[in-house]
Structure formats: C-alpha cells, structure tokens
Amino acid sequence: MAVSGDQDPKGKRRGRHRKKRWSQGEVVDEDIDKNASRLRTMYKRPRFNWKEVSKDDLRTASLRGDQPAIGNGQVWLSKFLSHSGVCSRRRVTELVLQGRITVNNEVVKDPVIKVDPKKDSIAVDGKEQKLRTLDELVWVMLHKPKDTLVTLEDPQGRKTIADLVPFARDRRLVPVGRLERNSTGLVLLTNDYEWATYLTHPRYEITRRYRVVVYEGAPDSQKMQALSRGLRLPDQRRPCLPLEELEVLEHDRVNGIAALSFTMKEGQYRQILRMFEYIGHPLRAVKRTAIGLVRLDKELKAGSYRMLTPKEIRRLKGSTILKRPDGDPLSRQAKMQKAFSGMEGEIDASELEGFTPLREDSRERRRNGRKGRRERPMQGLPPGMDEDSEPQPASLEDLKAFQSNFSELEEADEVEQDWEADWIQQLDEMTAAGKR
Numbered sequence: 001m002a003v004s005g006d007q008d009p010k011g012k013r014r015g016r017h018r019k020k021r022w023s024q025g026e027v028v029d030e031d032i033d034k035n036a037s038r039l040r041t042m043y044k045r046p047r048f049n050w051k052e053v054s055k056d057d058l059r060t061a062s063l064r065g066d067q068p069a070i071g072n073g074q075v076w077l078s079k080f081l082s083h084s085g086v087c088s089r090r091r092v093t094e095l096v097l098q099g100r101i102t103v104n105n106e107v108v109k110d111p112v113i114k115v116d117p118k119k120d121s122i123a124v125d126g127k128e129q130k131l132r133t134l135d136e137l138v139w140v141m142l143h144k145p146k147d148t149l150v151t152l153e154d155p156q157g158r159k160t161i162a163d164l165v166p167f168a169r170d171r172r173l174v175p176v177g178r179l180e181r182n183s184t185g186l187v188l189l190t191n192d193y194e195w196a197t198y199l200t201h202p203r204y205e206i207t208r209r210y211r212v213v214v215y216e217g218a219p220d221s222q223k224m225q226a227l228s229r230g231l232r233l234p235d236q237r238r239p240c241l242p243l244e245e246l247e248v249l250e251h252d253r254v255n256g257i258a259a260l261s262f263t264m265k266e267g268q269y270r271q272i273l274r275m276f277e278y279i280g281h282p283l284r285a286v287k288r289t290a291i292g293l294v295r296l297d298k299e300l301k302a303g304s305y306r307m308l309t310p311k312e313i314r315r316l317k318g319s320t321i322l323k324r325p326d327g328d329p330l331s332r333q334a335k336m337q338k339a340f341s342g343m344e345g346e347i348d349a350s351e352l353e354g355f356t357p358l359r360e361d362s363r364e365r366r367r368n369g370r371k372g373r374r375e376r377p378m379q380g381l382p383p384g385m386d387e388d389s390e391p392q393p394a395s396l397e398d399l400k401a402f403q404s405n406f407s408e409l410e411e412a413d414e415v416e417q418d419w420e421a422d423w424i425q426q427l428d429e430m431t432a433a434g435k436r
Helices: 031-042 077-085 087-095 193-200 221-229 271-278 310-317 328-342 362-375 396-435
Strands: 101-103 123-125 138-145 174-176 186-191 208-215 244-252 255-265 285-292 305-307
Touching: 031 310, 077 087, 077 101, 077 193, 087 101, 087 310, 087 396, 138 310, 174 193, 193 310, 208 271, 221 244, 271 285
Parallel strands: 186 285
Antiparallel strands: 101 123, 138 186, 138 305, 174 186, 208 255, 208 285, 244 255
C-alpha cells in the first residue's frame, strides 16, 4: 500500500503538517494547570508599578499552597503581624512599646523594621506567629437578608453574618464594606486583609452598585442632578461623591413608589439613607447588587453563601497593575474643574485620566457667558492693576490677607488628613472586630 509524503507508515502526520502541541494551548495535566491558576489568583497582590510586579514569581513550579500569601521576601513587621491575624498595623507600635514582640528571641524596640518570614522567628507574648498561606485564603459571597448585622460579634446578641457563615470566626473573616441592618444584597467576606483594605477604602474608588426603592415617587430632574453632581449634607464638612449611572427603573404613580439604581464609590455612615431623606424621598428598601465587577448570584437565596470562583476573584482584583490613588477624589475633581475653567495653573497630564467636568446649570452658564464677552484681567493680579502697572510696596492689610490665605490652605490640609484618618480608623476597627 502506498504511503503519501505527508504521513509516516504509522499514519501520523509529520513535518510542517504535524500538529503543534503547544501552539494551540494544549494542557499537559489539567489538574496541575487548574491548581496553578487558583494559586496565581490567590497570590496576586495590589501592585501599582512594574517594579513591584517583577518581584512576583508566578511560575507553576514556584507556586505552592503552603507558601505565605504575601510572598517570600522581607516585609515590614506591622504587615507581618497584620496578615498573621494578631492585630492591626497601628496597634503594632503599642505592642512593641509594651515589649510583647520578639524576633529570634530578642525583644523588639523599634516597630519600623523588616523581617524575613523564612528565616526569622516572630512571637507575640511568647507564641510564635506564622503568615497565612495561599491554601488558607478564603473568599465568600453572602446574600445578606434583613435584620442581620454585618459584624462577627454583637454585645446585644442580635443576629450577625457569623450566624450565617459558620466558619467566619475560625477563619477570621472580615466583611468587605458594610450594609445597614435592614439592607440586603451582596456582602463579601475574606481573610485577605490587604485586599479587604483596598476594596473598602474610598481613595481607590471601587464601585458598588445599589438598587433602592423610595417613597414620594421618583425624584425630579433637579434632585437627580444634585445627586449626580454630589449632594452636600448639612452635617458633613464636604459633599458626597457623585452618584454614577443614576436611573429610574420603575415608577408606581398610584402608590407613590419608585425604584432607582446607581453606582457609588464611597460608603459613609448611613449615607444612602441620609441622602434620600434629605431630598424628601425616604427609603423603603436598599439592595446591593455588585461590588466592582462581581455581581450577586441570582440563584443565591437570602441568607445563603458560597465560595467565590477563581474567575470572580480575578475580576474583583482587577488588572495586574492598578491605578495609584490620588488622595481625596472630591478635592481632585474640584482641582480639575478649576483647571478647565482657567483658574488653576498647569497640571500633570496623568491627573486628567478619567476626569469628566461637572455640568453647569443654565443660570451659571448664562452668567459665565456674559463674563466671557468682556476681556478678563490676568489671573493673580490685584484689582485695579494691569500688566503694565508699576509694582507697589505691600501694605499691612495686604500682609494680613496673604497670611489668611495660607491659614485657609492649612485648614484644607487638616480636613483632608481628617478624612484619611477617619477611614483608616474605621478599617482598623472593622479588622479588629473580625479577628476577635
């Protein structure tokens, strides 16, 4: 029997017609490949530049389930103890001053030191501490029902999420964000505290999708515009961040009830309840439907939970290199608005990424239009002085005004620091509550 030139006597293709095994992504061992994919997903840390990413060894041969979740290199002592579940990073200094932490049987006197998890032996009150491994990391999706507190312990004995997830206390899980007692929807639980901080802190602007039902019908266009631009509540020093993708889903004119959906990037104390009560539309129901790119499973009944899949965890953690935070997003929005209106000096082009100028109402637009017809004086010059005027010595009133301007800048810096400190304190309290 004749054999063609493209086949050998055994009937297999050869030469350039031979099937290329690796070019089509063929898996040699499916179990090994799935396990390596899961370990890479758990190992991924928040990275903000390529220098940090290059230190991660993600080869299949290097990944093991018993290796530390934060890597094998040197880490700060506060980060080591935080990931070990001992305490928050802020409390490490207190433990060091009390002489309760030892490294290689020597009492630590300086809290700002680095330790090597492979070589050093770190103990607190004589008990050696180990980092949480990749196999010990847990991500849980919970469909929170009504009349349940998003905490692990309640002094008054009310129902908590720990009653719904039986291993929450043993695994030291913490909730990613909060929900009110009578609110329902998506709650994520994890013992990966580094990612819990990233997903919770407003500086990283992680989106959360909500669906609310309000009384008094649907808000009018003026109220919707106020929510979209950032509502300023009377008991707050700064306005709330704008609500994005705000839309009316249903409107029952007979019963005076409307359903709305929107996306938020922050979560202050009872913020949704206070905002809609302030505009005259009290809440009837609140449901969180998504955090980032992870949506609530429609098949998950209220009070039930399940583990997140590796694909959902990857979607939640985002890209390999994350966007570095730029401080208070509201002050950054105001700075960008001034830059577009010509009241701010030159700014970095990277700050313009993702910026959308705020809309002006019709009255303000007409006022700016009338001003635009006249020739504007040069910015920064005192009234009554042009570019050709001779410089004059500053008077005592000018010096006082100059000093008052600097005092206003210092007060603004203090407000921004208080904004950061408040959120860090809330995160520490949430983490400490989850570890008890």
